Amino acid sequence: MRKFRYTILLALAIACFVANSAIAGKVQVFMPKHEDLSPMALRNKAMAEGFASAVLEEANVMLPAPLKELRAEAFKEYMQKHAKPYIQGYKILSVQDIEEGIILDLEVKVNRRSLRTGLKGMGLFVTSVEPLSASVIWPEDWSETWGEEAMSKLHSLMILTGIQNTPEAYPAFKLEAGPENSFKGRLETDNQEWLSVNKDLAEVWFGLWKRYFSQEQAEQIRAGVRKLTISGWFSPDGVLEFDRVLQSWESAVQEVKLVELDMQPTGVGGAWEMRLISGERLDMLLRSYLPQRGLTYQLAEDAEE
Structure with a gap:
């Protein structure tokens, strides 16, 4: 039996290229005229919405579950x-x-690698399926201050991040x-x-939650590494x-090696x-891919360290 561990240079090169390459997608935007906008400003606004739509489409492919309508709108608004x-x-x-x-x-x-990093920092891999219970506290004289x-904008950020405001819950965000x-x-x-202190509320919000979610996801990664073994191909080309194909199943698995x-x-x-x-x-x-090709698989609960 011949086994080659961590030396399959061609395979790893292909994997890195697929995982990190930019994906081109087509979007169409209608932008109604506005008396306060020049033709160039109107076009720039349409382009910003087009970029936001393209990023949203790619994010929905990556995430465990597509963003629901209200959250998708908050995502697009932020991405503009x-x-x-x-x-x-x-x-x-x-x-x-x-x-x-x-x-x-x-x-x-859309650059998938940078977007994946951004989505992690926003907490969307953690909260795309279930919201996070946390307390969000702001001053009583909010309207007078800001x-x-x-x-x-704060409510939109809560919707986007998937925060369910729960009094006295931890983590607690205080503004x-x-x-x-x-x-x-x-x-x-x-x-x-x-x-965090900043004149941009979104910078304060995501700057802090990024720290929390980086720890949360590190724990999930340690607990969520799996090893998939498949046999039955006639040549290495099939592998x-x-x-x-496996690299493209980002809603199911990520960081595939x-x-x-x-x-x-x-x-x-x-x-x-x-x-x-x-x-x-x-x-x-x-189950939809392997049996028809005569392949069998085994998924281990935890990969060996």
Whole structure:
């Protein structure tokens, strides 16, 4: 029996390319005319919405469950000003000026690696299926300090992050007035506390929650690593092809690594280590893909350290 561990350079190169490459998708945006916007400003606003829509589409592919309507709208609203780090390139396919406004067709390349990192920091991998119970506390004189627009933005951020405001629950996010009309946020857990001050409420919010979710997801990763072993191929090419397929199942597994190629007289097998996102989703995908190709698999509860 010949086994090659961690030396399958071609397979790993393919895996890295597939996992990190930018994905091009087409989006269409209608932007109604507004008397306060010049034609160029109107087009820029349409492009911002197009970028946000493209990022949302890719996020829904990556996450364990697509964002529901209200949350998707909050995501798009946020991304209209924050999508730039996730856009690797774009092409304007067409612009139609009509009486009511403009119709813009775009081809947008979204960088999956940077988006995955961003989604983790926003906590969406943790809360996309079930909300997180936490307490969110703000000053009683909120409207006098920041105005109703800021309150609306806070509620939108809570919806986007998947926070279910629960009095006296931990973690606890506390907001108060900072210097020079800024926002001062404090995030407390049972044993830690983080602070952030910024004039942009979203920067304070995500700056703090990113720290919390990075710890939460680190614990999930340690508990969620699995090893998938599959046998029954006739050649190594089949293993490499399935590696590409497995990398694309991001709603079920992530951080996929081909770690073993097993070549025997009776056939070829492969083994992968991965972080399990949805066991039910993975089982459905494996059952729909493997049996018809004469392949069998085994999923170990925990990968060996």
